Amino acid sequence: MIPGLEVLGLEGLTPATATLVVVAGFCAGWVDAVVGGGGLIQLPALLLVPGISPVQALATNKLGSIFGTTTSSITYFRRAKPDLRTALPMAGIALAGSFCGAILATSLPAAVFKPVIIAALAIVAVFTALHPTAGTLTQLRHSGARHFGTAGGIGLVIGFYDGLIGPGTGSFLVIGMVALLGYSFLAASAKAKIVNMATNLGALLYFLPHGSLLWGLGLLLGMANMAGGYVGARTALTRGSRFVRVVFLLVVAVLIVKLGWDVLQENSG
Template sequence: MMTIKITLLCIAAFFAAFVDSIAGGGGIISLPAFLMTGISPHMALGTNKFSSTCASFTSSMKFAQSGKVDFKILRFLAPFTLVGSIIGAHTMLNIDAKYLNTIVLILLLMVSAYSIFSKNVGMEDKFTGLKKKLVFLGILLAFSLGFYDGFFGPGTGSFLIFGLIYIFNFDFVRASGNAKVLNFTSNISSLAVFLINGQIDYRLGIPAAISMVIGSRLGAKTALLKGSKLIKPIFITISLCLAVKILYGIVK
């Protein structure tokens, strides 16, 4: 029975990582898969974080090797993402995250609608170089979404991609590459919390992580090969799926 559960989990983990490496949002596939194995919600969250962090590192490296990660920008943004996620994780212990559901739902719908009706958004790379104003806005984005990821999480990848496109005029490919690195950075602090509290089931986490690493590598390769024409529709689809998931949680 356990062998069947692990096999199904690995299949779901592969597809989750494949999608996540392209447009974010893989958690809507992987987290329910972990919960279906019968482990507790906290253990599912911790094990999913362990596996997905391995995957995000892999896709980050793939994008970086292809020159789609801007380390000159990330050296300013990544530290604020890390600090924000640490503060967010600590804040989560004292404030109920359920009040964010409605706000996140509205933001996801707005991001999706803007991407649908703005045909040229993210289709061409129009980055013109580092400017103080852009760096400042990027730092605000990195800190805010780092805090959000540590505190709540759903939609972080989508918001990062959209924010990087809006601020730096990246195309979807370049935005996805930079978003993966920032997302990996924000994952580190929350993963540390789960590690310290022993909320990772390695029997499930290790095989799922291997599947996710393979899926994320293939997904990143596909994104780099197919470009923004592939990423944009997947990005919109994942954002809408996340919105539906959150809406279901509100009305349930």
């Protein structure tokens, strides 16, 4: 046990586990800032903390993530100047969707949705692989009310998903904006950070009154996530859309393998 960490309410936390959580938080922040999907790294690491429940892990994961998404959002805004006329309304709708998803998450097992998510991710991977020029440049597919309506629909559906389950939210946001709205991968990633920040906040607003948050651990995770988010945003901005596309395909592939393994384990059990 590490002296002084009693404030976390986790007396069994060891130096090795604390280090794992910090490293996972940094890596998750980097991945989230580039293309989303950091929860795939961060949430499993939290579940290794002695005495933590799945609901506490989910709530604490959201607290840590909001630090990273806020940092990367600010970094993207300062350097890439994303269009807030699309991002902010989309974020507001996504926040409401995430809050509703978090409510349902307490009563509906995530396992019900995993096969559907795997199929959706496979379609996303095939689409991205077969369209190498998609997301290279911003070529908007719609304008006016249709553009904002499509953006709002993406925010609502994926926001609900984030509150309900979570892994891959940033990746779904990115591909939604690339495939349905016509943004480049870099422009989509910049807007996705703003929307993802809102979905994290929406879930947190539900979890806060229920006492599920482990504040000390969440703040420790948040500091690591902030550092990773800053470095990841700078990397994406420097390397451009092609780099983001490659990382996107890698993250989606890992998500498919991870969720597929979960389904096999649940069915075999």
